[in-house]
Amino acid sequence: xxxxxxxxxxxxxxxxxxxxxxxxxxxxxxxxxxxxxxxxxxxxxxxxxxxxxxxxxxxxxxxxxxxxxxxxxxxxxxxxxxxxxxxxxxxxxxxxxxxxxxxxxxxxxxxxxxxxxxxxxxxxxxxxxxxxxxxxxxxxxxxxxxxxxxxxxxxxxxxxxxxxxxxxxxxxxxxxxxxxxxxxxxxxxxxxxxxxxxxxxxxxxxxxxxxxxxxxxxxxxxxxxxxxxxxxxxxxxxxxxxxxxxxxxxxxxxxxxxxxxxxxxxxxxxxxxxxxxxxxxxxxxxxxxxxxxxxxxxxxxxxxxxxxxxxxxxxxxxxxxxxxxxxxxxxxxxxxxxxxxxxxxxxxxxxxxxxxxxxxxxxxxxxxxxxxxxxxxxxxxxxxxxxxxx
Numbered sequence: 001x002x003x004x005x006x007x008x009x010x011x012x013x014x015x016x017x018x019x020x021x022x023x024x025x026x027x028x029x030x031x032x033x034x035x036x037x038x039x040x041x042x043x044x045x046x047x048x049x050x051x052x053x054x055x056x057x058x059x060x061x062x063x064x065x066x067x068x069x070x071x072x073x074x075x076x077x078x079x080x081x082x083x084x085x086x087x088x089x090x091x092x093x094x095x096x097x098x099x100x101x102x103x104x105x106x107x108x109x110x111x112x113x114x115x116x117x118x119x120x121x122x123x124x125x126x127x128x129x130x131x132x133x134x135x136x137x138x139x140x141x142x143x144x145x146x147x148x149x150x151x152x153x154x155x156x157x158x159x160x161x162x163x164x165x166x167x168x169x170x171x172x173x174x175x176x177x178x179x180x181x182x183x184x185x186x187x188x189x190x191x192x193x194x195x196x197x198x199x200x201x202x203x204x205x206x207x208x209x210x211x212x213x214x215x216x217x218x219x220x221x222x223x224x225x226x227x228x229x230x231x232x233x234x235x236x237x238x239x240x241x242x243x244x245x246x247x248x249x250x251x252x253x254x255x256x257x258x259x260x261x262x263x264x265x266x267x268x269x270x271x272x273x274x275x276x277x278x279x280x281x282x283x284x285x286x287x288x289x290x291x292x293x294x295x296x297x298x299x300x301x302x303x304x305x306x307x308x309x310x311x312x313x314x315x316x317x318x319x320x321x322x323x324x325x326x327x328x329x330x331x332x333x334x335x336x337x338x339x340x341x342x343x344x345x346x347x348x349x350x351x352x353x354x355x356x357x358x359x360x361x362x363x364x365x366x367x368x369x370x371x372x373x374x375x376x377x378x379x380x381x382x383x384x385x386x387x388x389x390x
Contacts, residue, residue, distance in 0.1 A: 001018060017348065022037065025370050026049070036374060037049070038352060038366040039365055045248070046223060046248025047248065047369060048369045051293070058286060065282075067281070074281040076287075077279050080093070081093040091260070093260075094258040094260075098246055100138050105268075106214050106258055107124070107138070109179075109258075109268060114176075117210065125158075125172045127143050127183070128144075128162050129143055130142055130144070130186060131188035136151065140158050163186065173211065183220060190335065190358035190361040199234070199238040202238075213241050215240040225305075225331055226298060231243070239261075243258075248290065251286050253286050255286070297369065301330055302329060308375045308378075321336050322334055330366055331364075333361045342389070343362065362382075
């Protein structure tokens with residue numbers, strides 16, 4: 001920790017905790033103390049720590065080939081892309097390293113699509129309270145001024161509309177709109193599900209004005225809500241033209257993806273986009289194993305998510321400082337009537353790792369492998385810290 005303070009860029013507000021290893025839903029620090037991990041690398045460790053099937057695949061592939069560049073084929077990109085097409089309903093995939101990088105590619109798709117129609121068709125509509133990443137383009141789409149203000153001016157032509165406000169969305173979208181971007185469940189914004197009616201209106205407006213509809217499923221996708229992707233919660237699914245995701249698909253290895261239909265895919269031709277590391281054989285082979293595991297775990301994600309939400313609501317009924325419990329699957333939030341940072345620290349001292357987003361919302365993104373006894377342990381700690389905070 002002292003070395004990091006001396007030599008690492010000081011852009012993170014880290015907790016004073018040095019983690020050495022993990023197994024399943026638990027991690028251990030340098031003093032040998034155990035913690036129940038209910039933030040899971042901010043949703044990355046969906047299959048827990050050191051899952052034996054993931055470890056086996058990493059060991060086998062690392063001994064064969066880790067990286068070969070996209071100048072050549074590797075055995076796993078095509079297999080993983082076909083699998084993603086099957087479960088997403090979108091035909092083509094671009095492999096990146098992170099969710100932010102995937103979002104940058106989606107921005108280029110929207111801009112390329114619009115420019116092919118008219119130079120004036122470059123505007124993008126995003127939502128207030130959204131979060132899409134830290135790079136310049138993704139930051140421009142992020143509907144929270146606190147993240148943008150130190151880096152402005154950013155990309156021109158981005159409009160922000162309030163979530164769930166269909167009238168505002170209709171007013172913002174026009175013939176100059178190249179794309180509409182939204183998170184189906186806002187994560188950093190405080191765990192808010194976007195209404196089905198709003199999603200369907202976004203779809204119809206994108207069709208009406210020939211714009212691309214882009215869903216950011218970096219945090220809510222890949223099983224987190226109990227479906228492969230959050231837009232599949234509705235029947236029939238509200239289909240995007242482009243969907244970006246990342247986090248648990250790589251089981252801890254950097255892997256982000258852009259899935260797109262043919263209309264969006266043709267916007268990126270040879271030489272228009274690329275990546276050095278994205279889609280390497282190690283990451284893609286792990287991605288295939290991750291989706292195999294996810295297929296087995298989806299029913300449990302729904303069951304454990306419903307159980308956890310029920311227990312959180314019981315807590316809320318006993319603690320007046322809890323204003324709301326919301327979310328779905330294993331993407332849940334508990335809104336407080338005060339800042340939650342101190343409660344996060346208190347929970348950590350009690351052996352539970354969570355975090356606070358949007359200042360007042362305790363966020364829970366536990367691994368998909370949790371059991372009822374893990375939920376009960378987490379709720380017991382939360383009960384204790386809420387009592388102390390009161």
